[in-house]
Amino acid sequence: MGKPKKVIISAAITGAIHTPSMSPYFPASPEQIAQQAIDASKAGAAVVHIHARRADGMPVGDFETFRRILSAIKEETDAVIGITTGGANGMSTEERFSVIEEFQPEMASANSGSMNFCYHKLAKGIDQPLYDWELPYLTRTYDNVFKNTFKDMEYCIRTMNRCGTLPEYEVFDYGQLSNLAYFKKEGIITQPIYIQFVPGVMGGFPMGGESMLFMIDQAKKLLGNDIQYSTVAGGRRMFRFATMMAIQGGNVRVGMEDGLYIRANGDLATSNAQQVAKIKTILESLDYEIASPQEAREMLHLKGKDHVKF
Numbered sequence: 001m002g003k004p005k006k007v008i009i010s011a012a013i014t015g016a017i018h019t020p021s022m023s024p025y026f027p028a029s030p031e032q033i034a035q036q037a038i039d040a041s042k043a044g045a046a047v048v049h050i051h052a053r054r055a056d057g058m059p060v061g062d063f064e065t066f067r068r069i070l071s072a073i074k075e076e077t078d079a080v081i082g083i084t085t086g087g088a089n090g091m092s093t094e095e096r097f098s099v100i101e102e103f104q105p106e107m108a109s110a111n112s113g114s115m116n117f118c119y120h121k122l123a124k125g126i127d128q129p130l131y132d133w134e135l136p137y138l139t140r141t142y143d144n145v146f147k148n149t150f151k152d153m154e155y156c157i158r159t160m161n162r163c164g165t166l167p168e169y170e171v172f173d174y175g176q177l178s179n180l181a182y183f184k185k186e187g188i189i190t191q192p193i194y195i196q197f198v199p200g201v202m203g204g205f206p207m208g209g210e211s212m213l214f215m216i217d218q219a220k221k222l223l224g225n226d227i228q229y230s231t232v233a234g235g236r237r238m239f240r241f242a243t244m245m246a247i248q249g250g251n252v253r254v255g256m257e258d259g260l261y262i263r264a265n266g267d268l269a270t271s272n273a274q275q276v277a278k279i280k281t282i283l284e285s286l287d288y289e290i291a292s293p294q295e296a297r298e299m300l301h302l303k304g305k306d307h308v309k310f
Contacts, residue, residue: 010046020130025268041078057130078293157183192226
């Protein structure tokens, strides 16, 4: 019997969906994002996934803000730093992808198709928003298409190949697996395939045990048994679906991009590190070993932190 595979814990620190009014613990400013990423790494996350926000918590894509966050994390941790190409609603395709060539990170998200990415209902939970931008930002997603055409996807994948950045393919729906199969067949995908399943988004495939098992099975049939994968389990079911993913041979992801809670009863997480510590405890109690940042680099065939541009 071979040596059991270690599990990579990723922490998605802030994302571009939640707003500051939803939790007093939410990392909204660049300084808070960097510090929570550092703390999450110290708690056991081998990978931290980064979006940028300005001082009032509004998601942004400007290089200066990104660089402040990325450089602070790199200086204090050995964590693999992944960055978003999903950006935030309202950003142009060019703005979303420009960060790859600018920073050339070890890994970055690569979205696997267009979809109706909607989260307008989150606005109903905010009675007194802290900032004027929050409610319009949320409600406009009812009329939003998250654009990732085949031309967009090819440009994103080729750019990452050229920069030595591993694409973290975010799969929101079943048909997006076929999109990846097309790029693999055409020889455009040249790096190992790492999938981040994203169930439960309004506009994507539903979150559930059967749907997740189906997606894993189909991904292997379309893309090969050697793929690696994880899942974004949004909301209060984060820990149970993260655990399920480890049991199915995958890695895990937690973080306040995906859910603001520490318990399904609605208790708010006080930090990303608290969520990392919880999933680490769950995995270790099930006799899983947790991958260090260097072990994660070896498992994902990454280029190393000395080869990034920040």
